[in-house]
Amino acid sequence: MSTYQQMIFVNLAVDDVAASRAFFTALGYPINEQFSTDDTASVVISDTIVVMLLAKKRYADFTTKDIADSVSTSEVLLCLSAESRDKVDELVGRALAAGGTEPREAQDHGQMYGRAFDDLDGHTFEVMWMDPAVVQG
Structure with missing residues (x-):
């Protein structure tokens, strides 16, 4: 059996990276500064779960689809x-x-x-x- 721990990186489009960074920090999650910039924040949920908060413009670099309005759609x-x-x-x-x-x-x-x-x-x-x-x- 492999000892490899598969990770998940959940990418979320956000309106305000700084506000979202503060929100998740208030929940007790650290930010990995090595993978964070002004338009991204790498939130460490656990050793194998990372939430990448991406400004919508940066998120759009990874998809050709419309970005969902997460307030009105799920x-x-x-x-x-x-x-x-x-x-x-x-x-x-x-x-x-x-x-x-x-x-x-x-x-x-x-x-x-x-x-x-x-x-x-x-x-x-x-x-x-x-x-x-x-x-x-």
Whole structure:
């Protein structure tokens, strides 16, 4: 079995890189300055997950398609795991304090608990905890 850890780089178009950088920093995520510029910010979610915040003009360099209006349309729901119910509430609380919004009520299914926040540009991040006993079967 390979020990290679595949990574995911989620690229998001944003209106204001500096404001989005401040938002994700307020959530507790560091910025990798090596891969950040005035029109990009590399947000380190974990060792294998990076969110690249790209000014719309820079984002357009990577696609010939129209850039979705993330406030009025949904192309993707990004789901982040959390180690506990309290950590779900903590992260969503930080997002709301930093200017994000909560697009729906919490979903509590006993062994699974989740909430969501929209960032400053309307990208939806779900935050979910699942009872480890359920995950292990």
